Amino acid sequence: MKRNIAVLQGDGIGKEVTRGAVEILEAVAQRYGHDFEFQYGEIGGGAIDSTGSPLPDETVEICKNSDAVLLGAVGGPKWDDQPAHLRPERGLLKIRKDLNLYANIRPISYYSSLSESSPLKKEFIEDVDFVIVRELTGGLYFGKPSERVEKEGKEAVVDTLFYQKSEMKRIIELAFSLASERKKKVTSVDKANVLESSRMWRETAEEISKDYPDVTLEHMLVDNAAMQLIKNPKQFDIIVTENMFGDILSDEASVLTGSLGMLPSASISTNGPNLYEPIHGSAPDIAGKNLANPIGTILSAASMLRLSFGLEDEAKAVEQAVETVLEYGLRTGDIANGQPTITSTSEMIAEIKANL
Amino acid sequence: MKRNIAVLQGDGIGKEVTRGAVEILEAVAQRYGHDFEFQYGEIGGGAIDSTGSPLPDETVEICKNSDAVLLGAVGGPKWDDQPAHLRPERGLLKIRKDLNLYANIRPISYYSSLSESSPLKKEFIEDVDFVIVRELTGGLYFGKPSERVEKEGKEAVVDTLFYQKSEMKRIIELAFSLASERKKKVTSVDKANVLESSRMWRETAEEISKDYPDVTLEHMLVDNAAMQLIKNPKQFDIIVTENMFGDILSDEASVLTGSLGMLPSASISTNGPNLYEPIHGSAPDIAGKNLANPIGTILSAASMLRLSFGLEDEAKAVEQAVETVLEYGLRTGDIANGQPTITSTSEMIAEIKANL
Numbered sequence: 001m002k003r004n005i006a007v008l009q010g011d012g013i014g015k016e017v018t019r020g021a022v023e024i025l026e027a028v029a030q031r032y033g034h035d036f037e038f039q040y041g042e043i044g045g046g047a048i049d050s051t052g053s054p055l056p057d058e059t060v061e062i063c064k065n066s067d068a069v070l071l072g073a074v075g076g077p078k079w080d081d082q083p084a085h086l087r088p089e090r091g092l093l094k095i096r097k098d099l100n101l102y103a104n105i106r107p108i109s110y111y112s113s114l115s116e117s118s119p120l121k122k123e124f125i126e127d128v129d130f131v132i133v134r135e136l137t138g139g140l141y142f143g144k145p146s147e148r149v150e151k152e153g154k155e156a157v158v159d160t161l162f163y164q165k166s167e168m169k170r171i172i173e174l175a176f177s178l179a180s181e182r183k184k185k186v187t188s189v190d191k192a193n194v195l196e197s198s199r200m201w202r203e204t205a206e207e208i209s210k211d212y213p214d215v216t217l218e219h220m221l222v223d224n225a226a227m228q229l230i231k232n233p234k235q236f237d238i239i240v241t242e243n244m245f246g247d248i249l250s251d252e253a254s255v256l257t258g259s260l261g262m263l264p265s266a267s268i269s270t271n272g273p274n275l276y277e278p279i280h281g282s283a284p285d286i287a288g289k290n291l292a293n294p295i296g297t298i299l300s301a302a303s304m305l306r307l308s309f310g311l312e313d314e315a316k317a318v319e320q321a322v323e324t325v326l327e328y329g330l331r332t333g334d335i336a337n338g339q340p341t342i343t344s345t346s347e348m349i350a351e352i353k354a355n356l
Numbered sequence: 357m358k359r360n361i362a363v364l365q366g367d368g369i370g371k372e373v374t375r376g377a378v379e380i381l382e383a384v385a386q387r388y389g390h391d392f393e394f395q396y397g398e399i400g401g402g403a404i405d406s407t408g409s410p411l412p413d414e415t416v417e418i419c420k421n422s423d424a425v426l427l428g429a430v431g432g433p434k435w436d437d438q439p440a441h442l443r444p445e446r447g448l449l450k451i452r453k454d455l456n457l458y459a460n461i462r463p464i465s466y467y468s469s470l471s472e473s474s475p476l477k478k479e480f481i482e483d484v485d486f487v488i489v490r491e492l493t494g495g496l497y498f499g500k501p502s503e504r505v506e507k508e509g510k511e512a513v514v515d516t517l518f519y520q521k522s523e524m525k526r527i528i529e530l531a532f533s534l535a536s537e538r539k540k541k542v543t544s545v546d547k548a549n550v551l552e553s554s555r556m557w558r559e560t561a562e563e564i565s566k567d568y569p570d571v572t573l574e575h576m577l578v579d580n581a582a583m584q585l586i587k588n589p590k591q592f593d594i595i596v597t598e599n600m601f602g603d604i605l606s607d608e609a610s611v612l613t614g615s616l617g618m619l620p621s622a623s624i625s626t627n628g629p630n631l632y633e634p635i636h637g638s639a640p641d642i643a644g645k646n647l648a649n650p651i652g653t654i655l656s657a658a659s660m661l662r663l664s665f666g667l668e669d670e671a672k673a674v675e676q677a678v679e680t681v682l683e684y685g686l687r688t689g690d691i692a693n694g695q696p697t698i699t700s701t702s703e704m705i706a707e708i709k710a711n712l
């Protein structure tokens with residue numbers, strides 16, 4: 001199989017971790033007889049420095065001409081005081097819009113070998129296995145107006161939460177179709193006791209649930225969801241929610257099992273290549289020191305193999321190699337939890353490759 | 357001292373828990389020579405059933421003529437399918453507006469006797485002691501338009517996040533003044549990398565911080581705050597944030613220490629009586645069974661003594677009595693954590709009274 005992969009390394013540890021994933025993809029290609037070509041594009045702070053834009057047109061072109069996109073992470077203190085349109089995160093928001101990445105999918109699962117690293121007691125997180133499906137191109141993130149205004153001569157400000165019903169439909173449908181291949185439960189999160197958009201969201205979920213008679217639909221208010229994620233995370237299978245709620249809840253969920261540095265994500269496009277990236281950020285404090293955990297990005301590459309290329313065996317082989325090195329006891333600093341021997345980024349990559 | 361207290365029992369366990377707090381307030385009055393008069397008003401589902409409105413005008417009058425308001429909880433399955441304007445929660449939203457309750461204050465603190473009940477490991481929650489200050493009358497909760505719209509012939513919906521700068525100022529000022537009497541740190545939570553309202557919020561926080569040179573101001577993005585609350589809750593002193601973020605984060609925070617049923621809150625008015633209520637809901641499943649934990653409401657009454665009436669000694673006496681019965685090992689079901697003997701609501705109230 002021949003595939004073009006766009007690689008956007010971004011800032012901070014983005015370079016090291018994407019390098020790791022590319023090495024693994026190359027090893028997979030060799031082992032299984034595929035031909036993966038990698039095209040590199042700039043995004044984030046580095047792109048601002050070299051081109052003046054957090055997402056140059058050239059990068060968008062590279063992505064559009066690819067079969068899938070691999071992203072590292074963006075941002076860093078160097079760009080924190082820039083005006084909004086010159087901030088690295090703008091690159092992320094723009095690529096989501098430009099590639100129509102309407103759904104962000106984040107699996108949260110328990111690794112028994114890492115339970116020590118979790119802030120939660122073992123009995124609360126054992127066997128946790130759920131997926132957050134976050135809407136990614138609507139809501140408060142993109143609604144207009146979003147500006148300073150004057151009201152009765154006084155300074156004020158407005159942001160706008162806007163959704164088309166069709167945008168709700170497609171993401172909720174995706175959630176149901178994922179649930180129907182898993183534990184058959186969808187938890188739709190909203191704030192229907194306050195927001196009109198949430199009431200439309202809830203109705204839409206009800207409508208779509210009719211097409212999935214074997215999937216149970218449950219509605220949960222966002223404040224309660226923030227509690228339930230901690231009190232009883234085992235209850236969840238698929239959580240689906242709008243953009244801002246999804247931003248907050250998916251980050252909350254990512255720290256439950258103590259394995260933030262290991263969590264992958266996939267952003268699904270309506271019509272073009274999907275984008276795969278780890279959940280963690282650019283971690284400027286450890287960038288370039290060979291300390292970063294490359295597993296989140298390597299597992300994102302495994303998702304790419306599965307979801308974009310349909311290469312289930314190859315995806316499983318990568319995931320299995322990761323499990324194996326964890327069972328050996330290899331740990332980067334973020335998951336070491338006091339263990340004296342720390343594995344470097346490059347060693348971790350080499351070991352995973354060796355165990356493919 | 358003579359004071360009028362409005363009591364809004366509400367629905368579910370609201371009746372039992374407010375009854376407990378009233379008993380304690382009466383005992384305090386007797387012991388310290390005060391004269392507290394209680395006026396009862398209806399709110400929530402019960403009010404809908406008897407008057408057709410979740411917050412009858414008469415209740416608002418009773419509150420406005422009082423020196424402080426004590427609230428139980430509202431809501432229940434009976435009213436879940438009502439149209440929005442006939443839902444119990446509307447009573448809550450309306451009383452916030454009618455009494456100008458601009459700030460909700462929720463202290464989150466660790467009880468060593470309850471660490472067993474927490475989902476978090478002891479080392480993460482030991483000595484946790486912070487306060488969430490949530491803006492309560494602005495933002496997405498009240499902005500207009502909030503309605504269905506048609507866009508290019510398609511179904512869509514809009515909600516509006518609106519703030520006046522003066523609304524931001526007064527709540528952030530309150531946060532700084534609280535911090536200056538505590539650990540001298542304010543964490544201002546926003547989403548300044550996406551929302552214009554958050555950028556105004558951040559600027560406002562910077563401006564106000566100039567008047568409090570001894571208080572450290574830190575900005576935190578809301579998604580990161582949702583993570584940090586779990587990863588390292590000890591880092592916080594005062595967290596201040598807008599209405600919707602505050603709704604989500606304060607509920608998340610309330611489950612960290614395993615003592616949800618014990619947490620009080622105070623809502624501060626710009627110009628009239630403050631309102632005091634427990635954090636927990638109306639718990640319809642255990643209502644009327646003498647099982648509810650009355651401590652959240654009793655500690656809310658203690659806050660009333662302190663903040664509305666300036667009765668610091670009396671407030672401390674109530675808090676001390678609560679500590680004492682917990683040290684004895686008295687536990688309602690929610691905090692029993694497997695302990696075989698469960699204390700009933702009425703016993704718990706009687707014991708706290710006896711230890712005043």
Ligand SMILES: CC(C)[C@H](C(=O)O)[C@@H](O)C(=O)O
Pocket residue numbers: 089092093247549550579
């Ligand atoms: C950087 C920021 C704009 C972004 C978001 O809020 O979507 C990030 O938090 C994420 O979740 O990918």
Ligand SMILES: CC(C)[C@H](C(=O)O)[C@@H](O)C(=O)O
Pocket residue numbers: 193194223445448449603
């Ligand atoms: C009932 C609901 C409208 C309310 C809110 O969202 O403010 C509640 O969740 C709370 O936090 O007091």
